[in-house]
Amino acid sequence: MKNKLELSEQNYRYLFENASDAMWVHDLKGNILDGNKAFAKLTGHTREELIGMNILSFLISEKSRYTAREVRRRLLAGEEIEQPYEQRFIKKGGTEGVMQMASSPVVIDGEVRGFQHVARDVTEEKQLQENMRFYVQQITRAQEDERKRMSRELHDEVAPHLLLVIQRLDAITSNPRPRLPEPFKARLEDLHTRVTGALETVRHFAQDLRPRIIDDLGLVAALEWMAENVSKDYAIDTQVKVLGQEQTLPDEVKLLLFRIAQEALNNVRRHAAASKACVTLEFDEGRVVLTIRDNGKGFELPQRMGDLAGIGKLGLAGMQERAQLIRGKLTIHSEMGIGTTVTVEAPI
Numbered sequence: 001m002k003n004k005l006e007l008s009e010q011n012y013r014y015l016f017e018n019a020s021d022a023m024w025v026h027d028l029k030g031n032i033l034d035g036n037k038a039f040a041k042l043t044g045h046t047r048e049e050l051i052g053m054n055i056l057s058f059l060i061s062e063k064s065r066y067t068a069r070e071v072r073r074r075l076l077a078g079e080e081i082e083q084p085y086e087q088r089f090i091k092k093g094g095t096e097g098v099m100q101m102a103s104s105p106v107v108i109d110g111e112v113r114g115f116q117h118v119a120r121d122v123t124e125e126k127q128l129q130e131n132m133r134f135y136v137q138q139i140t141r142a143q144e145d146e147r148k149r150m151s152r153e154l155h156d157e158v159a160p161h162l163l164l165v166i167q168r169l170d171a172i173t174s175n176p177r178p179r180l181p182e183p184f185k186a187r188l189e190d191l192h193t194r195v196t197g198a199l200e201t202v203r204h205f206a207q208d209l210r211p212r213i214i215d216d217l218g219l220v221a222a223l224e225w226m227a228e229n230v231s232k233d234y235a236i237d238t239q240v241k242v243l244g245q246e247q248t249l250p251d252e253v254k255l256l257l258f259r260i261a262q263e264a265l266n267n268v269r270r271h272a273a274a275s276k277a278c279v280t281l282e283f284d285e286g287r288v289v290l291t292i293r294d295n296g297k298g299f300e301l302p303q304r305m306g307d308l309a310g311i312g313k314l315g316l317a318g319m320q321e322r323a324q325l326i327r328g329k330l331t332i333h334s335e336m337g338i339g340t341t342v343t344v345e346a347p348i
């Protein structure tokens, strides 16, 4: 029996030594008792150096120390903690890294004697994510700038010319002298109708590209304007509600929330077959919550948002990306035959 146990201990030792994840054990004071090769690689220290070092020498920032204290407190109290969790740490030489780790108490004879941890270096992944976020942010900004420029050009340059043509045609056709031959007059009137139609289209287009109302009157007015259009043009009774004390939001937050609502309402009108929709903007202590709800047919949510983007459906994925740009969180809840709710929660 003893031999068997020793054998299994040897096996565990082998697993410990050669695991690709970093593993280490420290006592209640944080002094490291043991660590594997991957732990040495993660920290940049040799294994000999590591033994006896205190775990706090890797945790420099106030935030990482706070996290460590919280984890310790909860594990000792027997509470659940969210695992794995992220922790920033300092490698040998002073560079900062991020690890994803899981921790548990070491219990001997019914008493907690220390803690053991498993961790993976996710520094590069985090950096990549951050770069990606920055990249998306730059693209989104460039896109919005471009839309604004085009919208302004249409509104300020194209529309006035069309208006002038309409006025001139009006002047010609309404003037009794010289009296125009009927076929000629009819042709001018036809031109009038066409140019008026074109002006309408240009104005619509300019508004869609960048509703001026959001810059002039703010998010709530812009949402109300959009809801009115949806109600009028698609016969979906769409309401806007504002809850809590309205606060001024930074321009970027305003715009991104508006774009999310726009995309969500596009989905409502294209897919939901709903008769009602409601856009709610709720201001709360330090956060704003935007909700777009419909009473339509609902749909089956994909496992991952990326699955949709992979087949060219970019609406929901785009909403999620926009939410992340303002450090917000997007959640979608949909129930067959009941409807769909899209919620974005963002810090102010």
Ligand SMILES: Nc1ncnc2c1ncn2[C@@H]1O[C@H](COP(=O)(O)OP(=O)(O)OP(=O)(O)O)[C@@H](O)[C@H]1O
Pocket: 267, 268, 270, 271, 272, 273, 294, 296, 297, 298, 299, 308, 312, 313, 314, 315, 316, 317, 340
């Ligand atoms: N409010 C909704 N009600 C019912 N189904 C919805 C709703 N919103 C989204 N869906 C479903 O989810 C799918 C994905 O939506 P998403 O906005 O990502 O793509 P899309 O609208 O099909 O295309 P895109 O937005 O890129 O033009 C839709 O095709 C539709 O089946």
Ligand SMILES: [Mg+2]
Pocket: 263, 266, 267, 314, 315, 316
């Ligand atoms: Mg869509």
